[in-house]
Amino acid sequence: MSKKNASILFLGKEADEYCEKALEFCRLHFTNVTACLGKWGDPKPDTMTSWRGDYVVSYLSRWIVPSGLLELARVAAINFHPGPPEYPGFGCYNFALYENAREYGVTCHRMVARVDAGPIVAVRRFPILPSDGVASLLNRTHENLFALFLDVATGIAEGRDLPASTEQWKREPFTKKRLLELERITPEMTREEVERRIRAVSFHAWRPFVEVQGFRFDLRTEQDE
Numbered sequence: 001m002s003k004k005n006a007s008i009l010f011l012g013k014e015a016d017e018y019c020e021k022a023l024e025f026c027r028l029h030f031t032n033v034t035a036c037l038g039k040w041g042d043p044k045p046d047t048m049t050s051w052r053g054d055y056v057v058s059y060l061s062r063w064i065v066p067s068g069l070l071e072l073a074r075v076a077a078i079n080f081h082p083g084p085p086e087y088p089g090f091g092c093y094n095f096a097l098y099e100n101a102r103e104y105g106v107t108c109h110r111m112v113a114r115v116d117a118g119p120i121v122a123v124r125r126f127p128i129l130p131s132d133g134v135a136s137l138l139n140r141t142h143e144n145l146f147a148l149f150l151d152v153a154t155g156i157a158e159g160r161d162l163p164a165s166t167e168q169w170k171r172e173p174f175t176k177k178r179l180l181e182l183e184r185i186t187p188e189m190t191r192e193e194v195e196r197r198i199r200a201v202s203f204h205a206w207r208p209f210v211e212v213q214g215f216r217f218d219l220r221t222e223q224d225e
Contacts (some may be wrong), residue, residue, distance in 0.1 A: 095179075139191055
């Protein structure tokens with residue numbers, strides 16, 4: 001299939017620099033591109049039930065793609081996940097930092113009904129630095145995710161089949177509930193555990209909280225003063 005007749009449904013994040021670059025690439029290299037951009041909590045657009053075409057491309061999309069839409073993609077439905085196969089699901093950056101992982105990455109995979117479970121197309125890896133927090137890891141993740149997107153999307157535009165990686169998902173996807181649990185600090189936790197949680201969930205105004213006898217105390221740092 002050449003770029004002249006491939007049709008794309010692009011699902012992405014609203015007001016995101018790299019998402020807009022990925023969409024621009026699609027519009028330059030494919031003749032028929034339908035785009036749906038949104039934020040957390042937005043209802044699924046009607047386009048998701050009426051579209052027919054060749055590829056569904058999910059890039060930082062805020063929607064879980066329904067199985068009915070996956071079946072409408074004549075060639076493939078692919079997702080660009082901001083984590084490696086070791087960290088599927090929600091809060092992948094946070095859990096990598098919490099577990100003191102030395103390496104991170106990004107993944108392109110075919111979508112199936114279950115989240116982050118489909119056959120892996122390609123993975124791009126990079127080191128986690130001892131100095132990394134959520135913000136710095138997030139920045140490098142987005143740079144690498146866009147680079148991976150360019151590799152895969154260029155292949156599609158040139159008419160090549162999607163590659164098939166030998167990598168496999170390593171665990172069940174993390175959930176939002178587990179991420180919210182990671183925010184909580186209690187008095188019986190060791191200093192090491194507290195430090196790991198602070199590193200894993202501190203991002204701008206988002207901080208862990210301390211819970212004592214049912215009372216909640218939000219953590220503040222010197223940067224907040």
